[in-house]
Amino acid sequence: xxxxxxxxxxxxxxxxxxxxxxxxxxxxxxxxxxxxxxxxxxxxxxxxxxxxxxxxxxxxxxxxxxxxxxxxxxxxxxxxxxxxxxxxxxxxxxxxxxxxxxxxxxxxxxxxxxxxxxxxxxxxxxxxxxxxxxxxxxxxxxxxxxxxxxxxxxxxxxxxxxxxxxxxxxxxxxxxxxxxxxxxxxxxxxxxxxxxxxxxxxxxxxxxxxxxxxxxxxxxxxxxxxxxxxxxxxxxxxxxxxxxxxxxxxxxxxxxxxxxxxxxxxxxxxxxxxxxxxxxxxxxxxxxxxxxxxxxxxxxxxxxxxxxxxxxxxxxxxxxxxxxxxxxxxxxxxxxxxxxxxxxxxxxxxxxxxxxxxxxxxxxxxxxxxxxxxxxxxxxxxxxxxxxxxx
Amino acid sequence: xxxxxxxxxxxxxxxxxxxxxxxxxxxxxxxxxxxxxxxxxxxxxxxxxxxxxxxxxxxxxxxxxxxxxxxxxxxxxxxxxxxxxxxxxxxxxxxxxxxxxxxxxxxxxxxxxxxxxxxxxxxxxxxxxxxxxxxxxxxxxxxxxxxxxxxxxxxxxxxxxxxxxxxxxxxxxxxxxxxx
Numbered sequence: 001x002x003x004x005x006x007x008x009x010x011x012x013x014x015x016x017x018x019x020x021x022x023x024x025x026x027x028x029x030x031x032x033x034x035x036x037x038x039x040x041x042x043x044x045x046x047x048x049x050x051x052x053x054x055x056x057x058x059x060x061x062x063x064x065x066x067x068x069x070x071x072x073x074x075x076x077x078x079x080x081x082x083x084x085x086x087x088x089x090x091x092x093x094x095x096x097x098x099x100x101x102x103x104x105x106x107x108x109x110x111x112x113x114x115x116x117x118x119x120x121x122x123x124x125x126x127x128x129x130x131x132x133x134x135x136x137x138x139x140x141x142x143x144x145x146x147x148x149x150x151x152x153x154x155x156x157x158x159x160x161x162x163x164x165x166x167x168x169x170x171x172x173x174x175x176x177x178x179x180x181x182x183x184x185x186x187x188x189x190x191x192x193x194x195x196x197x198x199x200x201x202x203x204x205x206x207x208x209x210x211x212x213x214x215x216x217x218x219x220x221x222x223x224x225x226x227x228x229x230x231x232x233x234x235x236x237x238x239x240x241x242x243x244x245x246x247x248x249x250x251x252x253x254x255x256x257x258x259x260x261x262x263x264x265x266x267x268x269x270x271x272x273x274x275x276x277x278x279x280x281x282x283x284x285x286x287x288x289x290x291x292x293x294x295x296x297x298x299x300x301x302x303x304x305x306x307x308x309x310x311x312x313x314x315x316x317x318x319x320x321x322x323x324x325x326x327x328x329x330x331x332x333x334x335x336x337x338x339x340x341x342x343x344x345x346x347x348x349x350x351x352x353x354x355x356x357x358x359x360x361x362x363x364x365x366x367x368x369x370x371x372x373x374x375x376x377x378x379x380x381x382x383x384x385x386x387x388x389x390x391x
Numbered sequence: 392x393x394x395x396x397x398x399x400x401x402x403x404x405x406x407x408x409x410x411x412x413x414x415x416x417x418x419x420x421x422x423x424x425x426x427x428x429x430x431x432x433x434x435x436x437x438x439x440x441x442x443x444x445x446x447x448x449x450x451x452x453x454x455x456x457x458x459x460x461x462x463x464x465x466x467x468x469x470x471x472x473x474x475x476x477x478x479x480x481x482x483x484x485x486x487x488x489x490x491x492x493x494x495x496x497x498x499x500x501x502x503x504x505x506x507x508x509x510x511x512x513x514x515x516x517x518x519x520x521x522x523x524x525x526x527x528x529x530x531x532x533x534x535x536x537x538x539x540x541x542x543x544x545x546x547x548x549x550x551x552x553x554x555x556x557x558x559x560x561x562x563x564x565x566x567x568x569x570x571x
Contacts, residue, residue, distance in 0.1 A: 264488045268476040306449065390432065 003232055005371040013364040020357010027350035034350050036101035037340035040092055042358040044191060045215070045332055047085025048208075049362065052216020053078035054147045055180060061150075061166075061173030066382030067243060067389045070235050073377060074223050076154055077370035078216070079147040081362050086140040089191065093136050097129045103340045106197040107132075117198045117273070127194055135190055139183045146176045157379045166381050184209045192332075195339035199277045203262040208335075210255035211297075215328045217248045218321040223366065225314050225321075233375055238312040239389050245311035252301040252324070259294075280338045286345075289334045296327030329355060393567030394541050396422070397550055398525055399559040401534040404430045410557030411436045411536065417553055420542040425529035444506060444513075451505045455498035462497075463490045525565050539567065 027035035053075035060068050096107050105111060106118060106127050118124055149172045157165040185205025193204045221244045227233045266274045281290050301324060310316050337345045377383065401407040408430055411421060421437055424430070434441075464483045467473040467490075472481045475489045483490070511517040529535040538554070540547055547564075554562050 260488075260491065264491065267488050270477055306445075308445065 002373075003227060003230075003367070003371045003375055005367040009367065010364075013360045013367070016356045016360025017364065018357075018360075019353050020360060023350050023353020023357060027354070031344070031350065033101070033341050033344065034346070035354070036092070036095075036103055037336055038351055038354045039088060040103055040191070040340070041329075041332055041336050042354050043085055043088030043092065044336075045329060045355075046081060046358050046362045047089060048212035049216045049219045050078050050081040050085055050147075051143060051180075051184075052213045053220060054082065054143065054150065054176065055213065056216065056220070057150050058146070058173040058176035058180070061169040062177055064170070064382070066385030067240060068386065069377055069380040069383050070386040070389075071220075071224055071233065071240060071244075072154070072380065073370065073373055073375050074220050074227075075216075076151055077366045077373075078219065078223070079150065080369040081365045082140075082144045082147050084361060084365055086144060090136060090140065093133055097133065103336075104132075104194055104197075106194065115197075123197070127197070132190060135186065139187045142179050142183065143176075146172055146179070150176075154377055155373065157377060158374065159379075161379050163381055165379075184212075192335050195336060196277055196280075198273055201262050201266070201274070201277075203258060207255070207258040207262055210251055210258050211328045211331050214248060214251045214255055214297075215325060217244060217251065218324050218328075219362075220244065221248065222318060222321050222325075223370075225318050227375070228314065235376065235387055237389075238314075239391050240386070241314065241317065242308075242311045242391055243389075245305060245317055248321075248324070249301055249305040249311065252297060252305070256294075256298040281334055284338070284343065286334055286338055289330055293327050293330035293334060296323060297331060300324075300327070393569065394539050395547070396525065396540065396565050396567055397538045397547065397554065398561075398563040398565050399536040399538065399554045399557065400526065400528070400561040400563065401536065401558065402532075402560050403558070404428075404534060406558040407534040407536065408433055408436055410554075410559060413557055414536075414538075414553060419538060419550065419553060421536055422539045422542060423523075423537045425524055425526065425535040425537065427530055427532065427534075430534070444510060447509055448502055448506050451502040452498050454505075455501035456494055458501065459494040459497035460490065463493060521569060523568050525568060526563075537565075537567075 024035055024039075027038070056068075056075045057072065057079065059065075060072070092101075092103070095101060096104050099108070102108065106115070106123075107129055112118060112124070112128075118127070150169065153165050153169045153172065188205040188208035189200075192208060193200065221241070224233065224236060224241070224244070228236065263278065266278060281287065301320065304310055304316070304320055310320075333351075380386075399410065401410060404426065407424060407426065411424065411433060414421060415436060415438065424433055424437065426433070460483065467475070468481055468483050468486075472479075475486045478486065480486060508517070515523060524530065524535075525537055526533065526535045536559070538550060540550070543550060551562055
């Protein structure tokens with residue numbers, strides 16, 4: 001049976017988008033700086049969720065995994081959001097180059113000619129306006145191209161038995177993993193780390209990636225639970241949910257590990273150009289955001305998701321999932337805001353409205369893509385493994 | 392000395408599992424299955440209660456965290472105050488980041504070892520326990536199902552007839568190696 005995207009759910013996503021639009025207009029009138037920063041925050045957050053879904057497909061192709069084949073149409077649908085998120089980022093880069101906003105304040109010509117740290121490091125070669133734009137286009141084009149290939153392969157497989165499409169998927173999966181290994185780190189440096197232009201951390205890319213993967217898994221699980229709630233996807237049972245929840249749990253811990261490794265090394269060595277990043281976050285009002293996101297993203301899943309029964313309970317998982325999404329939103333908030341808007345931050349109508357708006361857009365794109373295909377990839381060669389999956 | 396048992400010997404893990412399910416559906420109580428490696432799903436088929444080792448592990452972990460912090464507090468703050476990373480604050484909470492890696496390692500060490508000991512003890516595999524294995528081939532390439540006559544209300548012949556319906560390659564009489 002197919003999923004039909006209509007009625008209340010559709011109205012809800014459209015209403016959310018309406019709220020988002022209203023908050024953008026309101027924000028541009030009141031505090032335009034905050035709107036630009038929030039565009040980057042939400043643009044990246046939902047792009048990251050779509051990317052995590054693409055990564056999930058690729059890694060399962062390459063690992064020749066079978067357990068996920070019953071639910072694989074969900075990440076495939078989520079990956080269709082990539083172009084939309086990409087346009088937001090691209091638009092931000094272009095407007096930044098035109099000087100409309102100064103999220104990346106190194107884009108300013110005056111800065112590039114006078115800032116001594118910038119001039120005396122490799123940054124004057126790497127962080128130039130044209131190269132930045134080219135890199136952004138390359139990342140987005142590569143991801144979108146490969147995500148479209150995965151969708152195409154999966155659709156062709158529906159009418160074509162045998163291994164041929166699957167083998168093609170493995171090739172594209174390997175290509176995506178290699179490309180993503182480099183670009184996930186680089187895009188994080190470019191779009192997020194360069195906001196604090198004097199600061200650098202080699203771990204930063206993986207830290208962002210870990211948060212991205214958790215958010216993507218949570219979104220996948222929430223969409224799955226929504227479908228199951230409607231009586232669809234009955235072939236996906238608590239064993240598959242358990243596995244998704246295990247990944248969620250494991251990558252929450254992995255995220256903590258990376259956040260802490262970055263923090264501890266900088267805290268320990270206490271070098272002015274590095275420690276400044278954490279002083280801006282711990283010795284200001286941002287402290288509240290940082291502490292709460294650490295509790296939500298680490299202690300909360302650690303204690304709640306540890307038990308086996310918790311990982312198999314849809315009710316509990318949807319609550320934990322929703323809270324984890326908030327946690328990773330706050331994580332990106334404290335990455336972006338201190339550099340982008342400094343102490344003029346707030347969590348008001350602009351912030352809440354825009355995240356709801358982007359959520360509406362994301363769900364609208366994902367769910368309408370989901371309704372266009374069969375929910376079961378019938379000819380996936382490992383489908384039987386997924387049906388019999390038992391842990 | 393021990394209670395009378397029937398040993399059903401299987402050659403294949405899947406056949407053992409199907410056999411166990413078949414016998415359980417007929418109401419036969421199986422005491423134990425001995426196998427060279429874990430058989431997926433056998434615990435459910437035999438109706439064994441879920442393990443509580445994960446709950447125990449959590450408390451071992453909590454114990455590990457407390458012990459590690461206590462140890463480092465005593466060593467680096469109390470007994471011989473250390474200047475950590477140029478931050479002579481001499482307090483556990485302010486220097487906590489420096490203590491986290493060691494805390495993590497000690498937590499894993501303590502939890503893993505105590506879990507191991509608990510498991511060995513509970514399953515009577517700890518050095519000093521007498522071996523319970525009724526057929527040594529179960530440590531090599533055979534799968535042995537142990538059915539105690541007293542556990543079941545039917546006669547030995549009826550039991551054997553039921554076991555014959557499975558793919559068991561041998562059906563032997565034996566005695567429990569331990570006092571029940």
